[in-house]
Amino acid sequence: MWLLKNFDADAVEMEGAAFAQTAQVNGIPFLIIRTLSDLADEKAEVDFEKFKSKVAINSFKVIREILKSLK
Numbered sequence: 001m002w003l004l005k006n007f008d009a010d011a012v013e014m015e016g017a018a019f020a021q022t023a024q025v026n027g028i029p030f031l032i033i034r035t036l037s038d039l040a041d042e043k044a045e046v047d048f049e050k051f052k053s054k055v056a057i058n059s060f061k062v063i064r065e066i067l068k069s070l071k
Contacts, residue, residue, distance in 0.1 A: 020032060
């Protein structure tokens with residue numbers, strides 16, 4: 001509830017935290033891109049194979065735009 005109230009957060013990313021902390025401590029720039037496939041309950045109706053392809057395409061688009069901005 002605290003995250004929702006203070007940051008209007010819809011989700012929390014936990015798995016990348018160790019990576020982010022290690023990169024930060026070592027002064028290495030980083031970007032973590034995550035995608036939500038479901039709400040982590042038994043109602044998930046995602047076809048993982050279709051989802052995997054869509055995520056790959058969307059991630060590519062995001063990274064391509066980031067790289068364009070670095071020129």
